[in-house]
Amino acid sequence: MTKKIFTFLTLISLSVFLSAQTLEDKLVNRLRKYAIVYTCSDYDCETVPSSNGQKILAARLAEELISFGIPKEDVTVDDHSYVYATIKGNVKIAPTIFLSAHLDTTPDADFNTKAPIIHVYDYKGGDIVINKELGIVLTEEGNEFLHDAIGGKVITSNGETLLGGDDKAGMAIVMTLAETFAKNPNLPHGDIRIVFTPDEEIGNSTSLLTKENIKADFGLVLDSHGFGRIVVENFNATDVSFYARGDSEAPGTSMIPTPHRIVSDFIANFPKEMAAYNRSGMDGYVDHHSFRSADDKGGVLARGRLRSFYLDEMAGFKDLVKQWADKTAQDVIAAYDEARKKNPALKEVKYITVINGQASGTYSDADPVIVFTMKDSYFNAKEILKKYPTNYNLIVQAYEKAGVKMYPVSSRAGSDACDITYMGIPTYNIFTGSHNEHSRDEWVSSKQMVASYNVTYDYVIAMGQQDRTKMLQEGQEHGEVINPVPTISTPAFNEVYQQVLDKYALAFSNL
Numbered sequence: 001m002t003k004k005i006f007t008f009l010t011l012i013s014l015s016v017f018l019s020a021q022t023l024e025d026k027l028v029n030r031l032r033k034y035a036i037v038y039t040c041s042d043y044d045c046e047t048v049p050s051s052n053g054q055k056i057l058a059a060r061l062a063e064e065l066i067s068f069g070i071p072k073e074d075v076t077v078d079d080h081s082y083v084y085a086t087i088k089g090n091v092k093i094a095p096t097i098f099l100s101a102h103l104d105t106t107p108d109a110d111f112n113t114k115a116p117i118i119h120v121y122d123y124k125g126g127d128i129v130i131n132k133e134l135g136i137v138l139t140e141e142g143n144e145f146l147h148d149a150i151g152g153k154v155i156t157s158n159g160e161t162l163l164g165g166d167d168k169a170g171m172a173i174v175m176t177l178a179e180t181f182a183k184n185p186n187l188p189h190g191d192i193r194i195v196f197t198p199d200e201e202i203g204n205s206t207s208l209l210t211k212e213n214i215k216a217d218f219g220l221v222l223d224s225h226g227f228g229r230i231v232v233e234n235f236n237a238t239d240v241s242f243y244a245r246g247d248s249e250a251p252g253t254s255m256i257p258t259p260h261r262i263v264s265d266f267i268a269n270f271p272k273e274m275a276a277y278n279r280s281g282m283d284g285y286v287d288h289h290s291f292r293s294a295d296d297k298g299g300v301l302a303r304g305r306l307r308s309f310y311l312d313e314m315a316g317f318k319d320l321v322k323q324w325a326d327k328t329a330q331d332v333i334a335a336y337d338e339a340r341k342k343n344p345a346l347k348e349v350k351y352i353t354v355i356n357g358q359a360s361g362t363y364s365d366a367d368p369v370i371v372f373t374m375k376d377s378y379f380n381a382k383e384i385l386k387k388y389p390t391n392y393n394l395i396v397q398a399y400e401k402a403g404v405k406m407y408p409v410s411s412r413a414g415s416d417a418c419d420i421t422y423m424g425i426p427t428y429n430i431f432t433g434s435h436n437e438h439s440r441d442e443w444v445s446s447k448q449m450v451a452s453y454n455v456t457y458d459y460v461i462a463m464g465q466q467d468r469t470k471m472l473q474e475g476q477e478h479g480e481v482i483n484p485v486p487t488i489s490t491p492a493f494n495e496v497y498q499q500v501l502d503k504y505a506l507a508f509s510n511l
């Protein structure tokens with residue numbers, strides 16, 4: 001360790017334990033502290049977590065949670081580095097809510113090779129040159145929320161690596177809230193569960209998560225970029241595959257289509273107009289994304305994706321793609337029947353469909369075969385979230401109180417919040433003040449972290465005034481469509497921001 005690095009680390013650890021820190025300092029220091037633990041996940045590793053850095057960070061978070069005064073037995077790190085903690089509430093009838101962030105950073109950015117060197121700017125407006133040599137500049141013009149960062153700090157890497165604000169900013173906010181609630185037992189609230197998950201970026205974060213280990217009624221995942229964003233819905237997703245394996249006849253004289261030909265006939269059905277790259281906003285799509293040799297038996301496989309925000313549209317997509325598969329298979333069966341007139345030794349082609357795991361028949365290794373599979377992958381969380389209008393209204397009110405303009409978005413992907421919602425815990429994913437994630441010009445605004453902290457804080461307090469039974473009952477009784485664009489009073493973010501800092505300083509002045 002060079003002297004320079006040593007001094008840097010000492011400075012950070014000293015500042016973390018200074019008691020007179022403002023809320024903003026705490027958030028920034030925590031972001032730095034977590035970001036310098038390199039937690040890039042790894043697609044090629046079969047274990048969870050997929051990287052050692054995540055184990056290290058999980059252990060440190062657990063230690064830090066205990067240092068807030070949370071009893072040791074209420075903080076656990078399991079074998080897969082999921083961190084769970086309970087901050088006991090003092091309002092018995094209130095719902096239990098969970099707050100979550102993820103441990104890993106993305107392996108999809110090929111420059112995410114080591115822990116970042118972090119730059120913190122006192123931001124007064126204008127462009128920020130992150131790295132002159134590499135030509136990485138944050139421009140006010142190109143970053144719509146940079147203006148809202150004026151008067152606070154902007155945190156970036158030195159441009160050579162990822163910063164990892166996704167999701168270390170969310171983590172810093174969740175940990176700072178955990179500290180606030182653990183150290184201020186008089187604040188009225190129900191039980192609060194803290195959950196940190198590994199391997200989100202490689203799609204594995206919810207694979208070992210259950211309703212039983214989250215142990216909450218409602219929740220927030222702090223993992224959305226931007227300022228004010230809240231994910232109110234996501235795609236319904238169904239995945240399809242089409243596999244063909246044939247008998248062999250000499251090419252040139254053969255009357256039967258090759259497996260390659262069969263699969264390409266299937267994917268030739270997918271219209272360009274419906275392809276993902278031609279669709280946006282609230283459009284769904286039907287597209288194929290891989291076409292390759294599948295095994296050493298001459299099998300060829302294509303995979304496709306069906307995505308739609310609407311269940312009825314999705315049903316139409318499924319019918320359509322199933323018809324393409326059926327027609328392709330019928331043509332192949334007809335070609336084989338015709339060829340068998342000349343070559344009786346040819347076997348019959350079997351056509352098997354596997355819909356959500358239900359197979360229409362069986363086949364052996366020796367059979368020429370076409371297998372079409374269709375499997376629902378995830379659903380639009382809105383179908384469940386809309387049944388809990390009180391929960392949503394409390395979030396809207398928390399945004400209003402924080403003076404933050406709410407940006408409800410329809411996400412064209414799945415998410416942890418969606419998976420957890422389908423486990424039976426209605427969950428929204430909200431902003432953390434991190435921007436341009438997965439890129440070298442990633443940046444985090446300290447003011448926007450404060451805003452996210454405050455929205456979440458107010459939501460926890462508001463939930464503390466609710467009756468758990470009544471809120472859960474709503475899900476059985478309602479079915480109202482929430483208005484995805486709430487009308488928000490004029491945001492007065494800067495005034496509220498100062499009040500939050502003062503309120504926080506006051507809460508901690510007695511400690």
Ligand SMILES: [Zn+2]
Pocket residue numbers: 102166167200223
């Ligand atoms: Zn993330």
